[in-house]
Amino acid sequence: xxxxxxxxxxxxxxxxxxxxxxxxxxxxxxxxxxxxxxxxxxxxxxxxxxxxxxxxxxxxxxxxxxxxxxxxxxxxxxxxxxxxxxxxxxxxxxxxxxxxxxxxxxxxxxxxxxxxxxxxxxxxxxxxxxxxxxxxxxxxxxxxxxxxxxxxxxxxxxxxxxxxxxxxxxxxxxxxxxxxxxxxxxxxxxxxxxxxxxxxxxxxxxxxxxxxxxxxxxxxxxxxxxxxxxxxxxxxxxxxxxxxxxxxxxxxxxxxxxxxxxxxxxxxxxxxxxxxxxxxxxxxxxxxxxxxxxxxxxxxxxxxxxxxxxxxxxxxxxxxxxxxxxxxxxxxxxxxxxxxxxxxxxxxxxxxxxxxxxxxxxxxxxxxxxxxxxxxxxxxxxxxxxxxxxxxxxxxxxxxxxxxxxxxxxxxxxxxxxxxxxxxxxxxxxxxxxxxxxxxxxxxxxxxxxxxxxxxxxxxxxxxxxxxxxxxx
Numbered sequence: 001x002x003x004x005x006x007x008x009x010x011x012x013x014x015x016x017x018x019x020x021x022x023x024x025x026x027x028x029x030x031x032x033x034x035x036x037x038x039x040x041x042x043x044x045x046x047x048x049x050x051x052x053x054x055x056x057x058x059x060x061x062x063x064x065x066x067x068x069x070x071x072x073x074x075x076x077x078x079x080x081x082x083x084x085x086x087x088x089x090x091x092x093x094x095x096x097x098x099x100x101x102x103x104x105x106x107x108x109x110x111x112x113x114x115x116x117x118x119x120x121x122x123x124x125x126x127x128x129x130x131x132x133x134x135x136x137x138x139x140x141x142x143x144x145x146x147x148x149x150x151x152x153x154x155x156x157x158x159x160x161x162x163x164x165x166x167x168x169x170x171x172x173x174x175x176x177x178x179x180x181x182x183x184x185x186x187x188x189x190x191x192x193x194x195x196x197x198x199x200x201x202x203x204x205x206x207x208x209x210x211x212x213x214x215x216x217x218x219x220x221x222x223x224x225x226x227x228x229x230x231x232x233x234x235x236x237x238x239x240x241x242x243x244x245x246x247x248x249x250x251x252x253x254x255x256x257x258x259x260x261x262x263x264x265x266x267x268x269x270x271x272x273x274x275x276x277x278x279x280x281x282x283x284x285x286x287x288x289x290x291x292x293x294x295x296x297x298x299x300x301x302x303x304x305x306x307x308x309x310x311x312x313x314x315x316x317x318x319x320x321x322x323x324x325x326x327x328x329x330x331x332x333x334x335x336x337x338x339x340x341x342x343x344x345x346x347x348x349x350x351x352x353x354x355x356x357x358x359x360x361x362x363x364x365x366x367x368x369x370x371x372x373x374x375x376x377x378x379x380x381x382x383x384x385x386x387x388x389x390x391x392x393x394x395x396x397x398x399x400x401x402x403x404x405x406x407x408x409x410x411x412x413x414x415x416x417x418x419x420x421x422x423x424x425x426x427x428x429x430x431x432x433x434x435x436x437x438x439x440x441x442x443x444x445x446x447x448x449x450x451x452x453x454x455x456x457x458x459x460x461x462x463x464x465x466x467x468x469x470x471x472x473x
Contacts, residue, residue: 006127006139008142008143009034009114009141010032010144011023011024011143011146011338012034012035012037013027013036013037013146013147014146014147014148014282015045015150016104016115017047017151017315017323019314019326019330020036021036021045021108023331023333024147025107025108026331026334027334027337027338028113030334030340034112034113035141037119038117039118040118043104045149046278047151048097050171052323054093055195057096058089058093058174059356062356063201063356065081069394084179086177093174117132118130118133121282121283122282122286123140123286125286125307125309125310126142126143126144126309128140128143129141146311147311148282148305148312149326150278150282151314151316152276152278152295152315153171154169154272154274154275156169156273166249166268167268167269168268169270169271169273170195170271179203180199180204180266181204182205182253183205183206183270184206184209184256184268185208185269185272186273187272187273188240189274192210193353195270195272196208196236196355197234197236197355200235201356206236207237207256208236209239209244209258210240210242211241211242214240218365219365220361220365223359223416227355230396239258242259242262243259244256244258245258245259247269252267253268276294277297277315278295279316287310289306295316296318297317299317302333303332303336304336309337311337313333314326317329320349320351324349324350332344346432348431349362350362350428352421352424357397357418357420358416358417358418359416360420360421360423362431363410363428365412365414366402369411375405377405377461377464377468378461378464379400379401379459379461380401380460381398381399381453381460383396383417383450383453385456386449386450387448388448388449398453399415399456399457400415400457401437401440401458401460401461409431409436409437410427410435413427417450426451426454438458438462440455441462
């Protein structure tokens with residue numbers, strides 16, 4: 001293996017996902033020399049190649065090909081394509097990944113960020129060695145500053161024999177050779193529920209096994225109950241408070257054994273056991289760093305690690321592990337490294353779950369407000385009350401506002417249904433400006449739109465607060 005000279009850069013970024021890409025571009029905009037290291041054929045990182053983008057594109061393909069959003073209008077048997085194959089689903093995914101990869105490459109090249117394909121490992125705290133096995137080359141890069149943005153991979157449980165055919169993780173599910181008639185999803189976290197809903201929409205009979213007593217406990221309970229009802233309507237079976245003890249694989253599928261004695265036959269088992277930071281190849285010890293047992297790197301509020309000139313951003317630092325927050329983390333890390341002033345990240349960060357239907361929220365939940373003894377009232381709008389809801393064929397969606405009864409400020413927005421992840425930003429903007437429910441009452445919304453749900457819910461909560469005041473008087 002040949003080795004070239006050691007070029008010097010103001011910033012070396014390891015990983016080209018949302019966090020690494022934005023860190024590199026932010027530093028380049030400040031006039032700094034920047035290099036970015038990424039594994040071969042993984043430009044755009046996990047987000048673009050195996051995570052957010054392919055899974056969300058798959059979801060759109062499922063919605064379109066199954067005709068799921070049109071069934072209230074044309075009947076439960078309506079489908080755009082009767083026999084959907086993995087090729088139908090993944091053709092769109094491959095197309096989107098290809099186009100997005102070129103967008104990322106173009107943005108980096110436009111900003112004069114040098115791209116080094118290969119795997120990086122620290123030689124010392126200012127040097128990494130990049131090994132490109134395909135070309136038989138290794139290059140040492142010297143950096144004044146570093147940003148680690150290597151992302152995560154699906155965590156694999158010990159004792160589970162993943163075989164890429166019957167027992168899969170959430171990355172391998174994207175390489176399925178056939179749509180299974182039955183599936184067990186182990187884990188009712190965000191990824192597990194998203195895939196469970198997608199395959200249920202395709203007609204797969206899905207069983208979700210979760211050792212906790214419920215799912216998505218950080219969300220509003222009423223919204224999650226609506227999601228669970230909708231998934232049950234798609235023939236999803238939930239087994240909460242259950243633990244998998246063994247999986248027997250046979251020629252026709254697998255039998256999942258639970259601690260309670262239940263046995264669940266299915267063609268495919270997908271494990272969704274959280275994520276593991278991709279730090280094992282970095283040789284962190286050579287830079288004076290270490291990772292925890294989940295491969296995560298600890299950082300401070302400026303995303304600095306224990307070594308001041310080395311930063312870490314994105315999923316590799318843990319919660320919230322979202323592409324949207326990773327982008328801002330990367331930008332802020334670069335700004336801090338080079339002394340550029342920035343406000344920092346706002347506390348109001350929306351959460352989006354791309355299940356079918358979507359769930360999204362921003363701000364506090366009812367549970368949090370009750371624990372904090374904050375007086376609040378609830379306003380609800382249901383999509384079936386909106387003309388746009390009828391036009392779109394979505395009668396099950398709902399939007400819920402939590403409003404302080406003292407100063408009428410908006411405290412939380414919780415949405416279930418079509419376009420939830422888009423609609424939530426209206427509430428986020430109002431809350432970010434310290435707005436009250438009165439703004440939503442007085443605002444004029446386009447008609448017919450789902451955004452009208454804000455006005456309906458605002459009027460609902462205003463009427464409740466008025467009734468409360470009348471009783472108090």
